[in-house]
Amino acid sequence: MFHNARIKLTSWYLLIIMCISVSFSAVIYRVLTFEMDRFAQRQQVRIERQLENRELFPEPPKPVSGTIQQFLAFDPDIINETKHRLQIQLIAINIAIVGIAGALGYVLAGKTLKPIADMLDEQRRFVSDASHELRTPLTALKSSMEVALRDQQFTTEEARTIMKDNIQDVNTLQKLTDQLLELARIEMNGHKKHYQVVNIRTVIDQAVKRIAPIAARQAINIESQSVSIAVLGDSTALVDCCIVLLDNAIKYSPKHTTVHISAITRGNDVNIAVRDHGIGINETDIPHIFDRFYRADSARSKTKTTGYGLGLSIAKKIIEEHSGTISVTSSIRKGSTFIITLPIVKPRREA
Numbered sequence: 001m002f003h004n005a006r007i008k009l010t011s012w013y014l015l016i017i018m019c020i021s022v023s024f025s026a027v028i029y030r031v032l033t034f035e036m037d038r039f040a041q042r043q044q045v046r047i048e049r050q051l052e053n054r055e056l057f058p059e060p061p062k063p064v065s066g067t068i069q070q071f072l073a074f075d076p077d078i079i080n081e082t083k084h085r086l087q088i089q090l091i092a093i094n095i096a097i098v099g100i101a102g103a104l105g106y107v108l109a110g111k112t113l114k115p116i117a118d119m120l121d122e123q124r125r126f127v128s129d130a131s132h133e134l135r136t137p138l139t140a141l142k143s144s145m146e147v148a149l150r151d152q153q154f155t156t157e158e159a160r161t162i163m164k165d166n167i168q169d170v171n172t173l174q175k176l177t178d179q180l181l182e183l184a185r186i187e188m189n190g191h192k193k194h195y196q197v198v199n200i201r202t203v204i205d206q207a208v209k210r211i212a213p214i215a216a217r218q219a220i221n222i223e224s225q226s227v228s229i230a231v232l233g234d235s236t237a238l239v240d241c242c243i244v245l246l247d248n249a250i251k252y253s254p255k256h257t258t259v260h261i262s263a264i265t266r267g268n269d270v271n272i273a274v275r276d277h278g279i280g281i282n283e284t285d286i287p288h289i290f291d292r293f294y295r296a297d298s299a300r301s302k303t304k305t306t307g308y309g310l311g312l313s314i315a316k317k318i319i320e321e322h323s324g325t326i327s328v329t330s331s332i333r334k335g336s337t338f339i340i341t342l343p344i345v346k347p348r349r350e351a
């Protein structure tokens with residue numbers, strides 16, 4: 001498909017360049033031939049006038065054939081030959097232009113289409129990854145219901161257990177679709193509309209409050225410390241972003257450990273750091289953890305199916321939307337620190 005589109009675009013480039021080049025050549029040919037005829041005509045008039053005034057010869061000689069004017073005038077064959085040579089040269093120039101423009105057009109078409117092709121590839125990969133992630137829990141759900149349906153001696157207690165499992169599967173499916181929708185919304189610049197002055201301390205307090213029940217279930221203590229500083233942004237999105245980092249810190253840490261969240265100012269920025277004492281991230285995984293659907297093997301084995309590898313890509317998109325950056329440092333079995341950097345809103349000076 002990419003190749004076909006490239007050829008089509010090259011043809012269009014070529015067609016446009018050829019239209020311009022042929023029109024120019026036609027104009028140049030017309031102007032030059034007109035000037036040649038005009039020059040010959042004027043020369044003829046000049047000779048005739050000089051002959052009449054006897055400026056050229058006091059006694060004009062008699063040519064062997066024709067008149068003396070014809071003898072002295074420009075040879076029309078030479079003029080026609082010059083015109084013909086001009087025609088051939090212009091055709092040759094146009095052929096050279098076709099060749100050069102074709103090659104350049106092909107390169108240019110490739111460059112023009114590359115970002116579109118990359119975007120389509122990414123879209124295709126995303127759809128295929130999303131379908132794959134959705135299919136696994138759906139298949140599990142379907143087969144557990146089919147097995148239950150086939151069972152003749154099905155007790156109410158067993159039915160309850162299966163329904164509980166199914167609800168858990170539905171919950172994870174719901175989380176996945178919520179995350180997919182969130183990603184789509186950010187990609188459509190959904191957050192930017194709601195930007196306002198947001199206090200980072202409030203953002204952190206809200207995130208800690210919302211994650212507290214999950215931390216309590218894992219017997220993990222959360223310590224938070226934050227400066228009161230304002231940034232411009234979408235407070236819901238920033239809270240969601242902190243929750244993603246806190247949720248991961250809890251998910252990938254052993255019980256009875258502490259997760260720290262803090263915010264400090266650095267020049268014109270505020271740095272929000274989420275630090276845990278968990279399993280850590282392999283050096284080879286670090287460049288990929290912000291990619292969609294990426295999960296490190298260590299995460300898969302520790303947390304079974306509690307994530308789809310979308311949290312960090314959502315967090316990264318939110319932070320980039322806020323003109324900030326997100327980075328990580330980690331060491332295996334010691335823990336990880338995620339740092340978000342956001343530009344501070346400067347207080348307006350009174351006049």
Ligand code: ADP
Pocket residue numbers: 244248249252276278279280281289290294295296297298299300306307308309310311312313336
């Ligand atoms: P998931 O839902 O799998 O947690 P994320 O996008 O949030 O997806 O994270 C991507 C991967 O990054 C995780 O699967 C895990 O391997 C790694 N990761 C993220 N945060 C941490 C952390 N605090 N400690 C260890 N690994 C982490």
